[in-house]
Structure formats: C-alpha cells, structure tokens
Amino acid sequence: MxxxxxxxxxxxxxxxxxxxxxxxxxxxxxxxxxxxxxGGEISKVVVGVVTECVPQEGTHLHICKVDCGEYGHDIQISTGASNVYEGMHTPAALDGSTLPGGIKIKAKPLMGVESNGMLCSGEELGLNDDLYPGAEVYGLLDLPKDTVPGTPIQEVVGLDxxxxxxxxxxxxxxxxxxxxxxxxxxxxxGKPLKMPATDYTVSDTTDDRLSITVEAPDLCPRYIGHYVRNITPGPSPRWMKRQLALCGLRSISNVVDITNYVMLEIGQPMHAFDMDTLESCQIIVRRAKDGEEITTLD
Missing domain, CATH: 3.30.56.10 (Phenylalanyl-tRNA Synthetase; Chain B, domain 1)
Structure with a gap:
C-alpha cells in the first residue's frame, strides 16, 4: 500500500x-x-516571473525575459506556449536542469534566438489537476502571484x-x-499518536426504504448502512484531491472521494449509493447464484 x-x-x-x-x-x-x-527526478526547475514577453516575428514563439531570483533576474527563454504573458509566474527549467523521465534541458537557439532553458507545463512536471490545480491546462502552468522567484518548484507544487x-x-x-x-x-x-476526529451529529431523520440483510454471515459477519441527506455533489477540496492522488486514486466527486478517503485513512471500506437512482433501497449481502451475471460499475 x-x-x-x-x-x-x-x-x-x-x-x-x-x-x-x-x-x-x-x-x-x-x-x-x-x-x-x-520530486526526485526534477532538478534546477524554479519559479520564474516573466518580466518581458515579445512575439518573435515570423514564428509562433515568444521571447521572454524571466526573473529566477538567485539564478538570474534577466534570463532569456523562448516558448511556444500560447498562454504566456508578461507578469506570469511559471516553472522555469534552467540550463542543465532535469525533468521527469530523465529529460535534460540545455541552453540552445530556437528559431535562431538563444534560449537559456524552458518554461514548463504541469504535465512536463508529472502533475495532474488532483496534485496541483491547473496542471492539466494546455500551456504553461500558471502559478500564484505570491510565489517567490527562484524557489524550487517542488516546494511550490507539493512535490517535496x-x-x-x-x-x-x-x-x-x-x-x-x-x-x-x-x-x-x-x-x-516513541511519539504520541494523534487520532483523527470522529465526532459527528446525528439527526432524527430516517428513511423506511433503507434495509440491510446479510445472507452470508460466514463471509460477511457485519455490514452497516447509514442514511445521509442534504448532500450537494461537487468537487472535493484541494487537500483531499491531493491525498487521494498521492495514494494513486483520481478524484471523482466529494461524495465518492470521502468514502475513498476514509477507506485509506482508517482502513474501513465504504461506498455511497444514491437512493433516488436505485431500483430498490434493499442491500442484500449474499453469494452469487449459479450462472448469475452482473454488470460492474466500470
């Protein structure tokens, strides 16, 4: 695990x-x-601030001057990304840097103009939207404006x-x-263990449609169901998306994600059912019947 x-x-x-x-x-x-x-495969990739952005005539490129803090305040880098703009904070892979997959970045001319590195997308850093918001946008990764030039990118996007x-x-x-x-x-x-909070509020609301029957107690001695209402499906908070992604799961929705999160956190398997979409609200735990076929969720 x-x-x-x-x-x-x-x-x-x-x-x-x-x-x-x-x-x-x-x-x-x-x-x-x-x-x-x-972030072990990434080296010499830092926060860069685009201080100047000029289209290169006759090409799709922009010639940028990039402030990378202690690495240089006026580094020239060419990029073909369409979303680059003056004032943008974005990852800058400098001369001699390394990206995931062992990709080496060297200073070299692009369309006849010297480029001393590469401005990066989230994908080029091995990120997705669950690990860092906006990582799957086509083009350069647009970082917050309070990120400090020259900061190692691992610290900014959570790869440390x-x-x-x-x-x-x-x-x-x-x-x-x-x-x-x-x-x-x-x-x-020899340290104390900090237990996660398990407090919650129970209402008096019930739903008579919900019932649980265990017909194979030798295989499943205990199955618990709980009725929850007033749920608004939507995206999960960033911290939960990241935790799931680090464990190899993609975020689906807040309702699904919380069940996966609890399963990973405390080892309790969970699943959420939408009662309005089920033919029956009876949960029956049993062995399969001879010749029985099922359609899985995926």
Whole structure:
C-alpha cells in the first residue's frame, strides 16, 4: 500500500527523514518495497516571473525575459506556449536542469534566438489537476502571484514529498491504512499518536426504504448502512484531491472521494449509493447464484 510521508505527519510528530523512517520500518518488520521521491527526478526547475514577453516575428514563439531570483533576474527563454504573458509566474527549467523521465534541458537557439532553458507545463512536471490545480491546462502552468522567484518548484507544487510503498502481510490487517502505519511509526519513534476526529451529529431523520440483510454471515459477519441527506455533489477540496492522488486514486466527486478517503485513512471500506437512482433501497449481502451475471460499475 502507498502511504504519503506528509499524511503520516498529520498523526505523528516525525522528527526523522523519510530515509531514516524507511530503515526504522524495516527494523520493526515492515517491508518498504520502494521509497518514492516525488520530486526526485526534477532538478534546477524554479519559479520564474516573466518580466518581458515579445512575439518573435515570423514564428509562433515568444521571447521572454524571466526573473529566477538567485539564478538570474534577466534570463532569456523562448516558448511556444500560447498562454504566456508578461507578469506570469511559471516553472522555469534552467540550463542543465532535469525533468521527469530523465529529460535534460540545455541552453540552445530556437528559431535562431538563444534560449537559456524552458518554461514548463504541469504535465512536463508529472502533475495532474488532483496534485496541483491547473496542471492539466494546455500551456504553461500558471502559478500564484505570491510565489517567490527562484524557489524550487517542488516546494511550490507539493512535490517535496515521499511515498512509502509498503508490503503489508495478511496477518496485519490493522496496518492496511494510513492510520495503521502511523500507529506503528508512533511506536517506533516513541511519539504520541494523534487520532483523527470522529465526532459527528446525528439527526432524527430516517428513511423506511433503507434495509440491510446479510445472507452470508460466514463471509460477511457485519455490514452497516447509514442514511445521509442534504448532500450537494461537487468537487472535493484541494487537500483531499491531493491525498487521494498521492495514494494513486483520481478524484471523482466529494461524495465518492470521502468514502475513498476514509477507506485509506482508517482502513474501513465504504461506498455511497444514491437512493433516488436505485431500483430498490434493499442491500442484500449474499453469494452469487449459479450462472448469475452482473454488470460492474466500470
């Protein structure tokens, strides 16, 4: 299972590096199959501010002067991106930089004009909209105006993180969640565990259409359903999209995402059903019948 370092830190005050924690997890019996450095393939890519943007005559290119802080305040970079504009804050891959996939960026002429790097899209940094808003827009990644020129791009877009890919054995079902791993981390570091909030308000509203029957208690000894109303489907908050993306899940909607989030967080499988779209509001847990076929959700 994939466990983000940043998510673990929400439950434990971790005072060691990701590499040191990897060793400690090995020491207490957890096989870390891989420690993934999200921004490890990226080097010398920083926040750049386009201070001048002039179309290059006879081409689709724009010749830009870019302020990259300590790396240079007047770096000339050519770009073919149609959404570039003066005052734009965007990732600048400088001469000698590296992008995901081992792509090397070198200073070279473009259409006869010297270009000392490349301005980047979100895709070129390995991002999607769940990891960073606007990353899938066609063209350059438009960063907030308060980002500081010269700041490593990993710090700005959240790539300064690690993912622990942990092999959890079948006898440790209690560790098949971020909270379960965090409990082990707290123990090995001698730190207190911060439990997530589980408080909620119950109303008196019920719906008589909802019923649950378990016909195979040997396979499923317990199945719980809860009626929730006044739900407005929509996009999830940015922090939730990011957490799911780091664990390998794409955001779908707030209703679906919260069930996936809770499953990853505490290890409780969940699913949300829209009662208005079901033929019946009876949930029946049973074995398949001989010759029975089903259509899956996907």
């Amino acid at each position: 994939k466990v983000p370092f940043s998510w673990l830190k929400q439950y434990v005050d971790i005072d060691v590096t990701a590499q040191e924690l990897e060793d400690k997890l090995f020491g207490c019996g957890f096989e870390v199959e891989e420690l993934i450095d999200l 993180d690690y993912i622990f890919d942990i092999s959890v054995t079948a006898n440790r079902a209690d560790c098949q969640s971020v909270l379960g791993i965090a409990r082990e981390v707290a123990a090995v570091l």
